[in-house]
Amino acid sequence: MTDSFSTKVVPKSLVDAVTERLEAAIIAGELAPGERIREQTLAASLGVSRGPLREAIRRLEGRRLLDRKANVGVSVAMLSPERLDNLLTVREALEGMACRLAAERMSDQELKELVKLLDTHARKRDVAMGQGYYQESGDYDFHFRIATASRNELLASIVKGDLYDLLRVYRYKSSTMTGRAAQALDEHRAIVDALVSRDPDRAEAAMRTHIRNARLHAQMALKKAAAEAAET
Structure with missing residues (x-):
């Protein structure tokens, strides 16, 4: 076959x-x-x-x-700017730890599949055109894969559980800001490079940087939407 x-x-x-x-x-x-x-x-x-x-x-x-x-x-559903900021601040720590553990525990096959996933993302029209970075849920989501690969069931359940889907809304909003889609893809690649190198410190730092940037761009996206709503 x-x-x-x-x-x-x-x-x-x-x-x-x-x-x-x-x-x-x-x-x-x-x-x-x-x-x-x-x-x-x-x-x-x-x-x-x-x-x-x-x-x-x-x-x-x-x-x-x-x-x-x-x-x-x-x-x-919607999140207030304050709650979104709080959630992403917490997730910076949680996903940073998940990435650290994944660097130590991911199988070589999982790493190969993660590289392929990013190649698939890079070919998507919205990413290539800089219009946004949409990821489907579950195994099609870069963050979901890394949380699973941490091999820590409690940590993974928190990252993939409460408000996971709602936060995807705001991650996408963040990615629609000018230049953010390409930047987010580059940040994902930096994370993968650290994972492939089996470097826990670099992997955690790369993920924390990525989440921090997503938080800042999500805040800008919310401010832009509020300004546009005020004008109508």
Whole structure:
């Protein structure tokens, strides 16, 4: 069997497809933080009935990408600038430690796959055009892979658990600032270089620098969005 047939096809249900489409819309800002979800309009736009849409909404509520409030309904979750700053400050330490451990514990095969993942990211149109750096969740996400490779279940569960998906929204917003997509890719490559060298100190420092820069650019993105909203 050739390599082109080595990966099995995974069938997707309609609910899976709707969930993935909504997730991508939230991460990319098509559905903005705080925006109300209007089921009838959204179902018509997606060309699906309200049943699959409602199940997808429930899934994304569970992942904290959507909020449901009594007498208000469902809206896209959002973080205040202060809470975002606090979360990313904490994650700088957590992901720095995860990267340190990964430098010591990752297998050679995991490192090869991480290099391939970055090559895939580099070929994406939004990254190449400097428009943003969108990463799908799970194993397609650079940070998720490194957290897993730390081999510390508690640390990995924290990094990949609470608010992981919501923070992806703001990581993407950070990447849309001028020059940030290319810079973020370079920072990822610096992290990989440290991991390949099995240098824990350099790996942790590179990850901390990356998260710190993401935090600064996310703050700028929020200020820009607030200024644009004030003008309308």
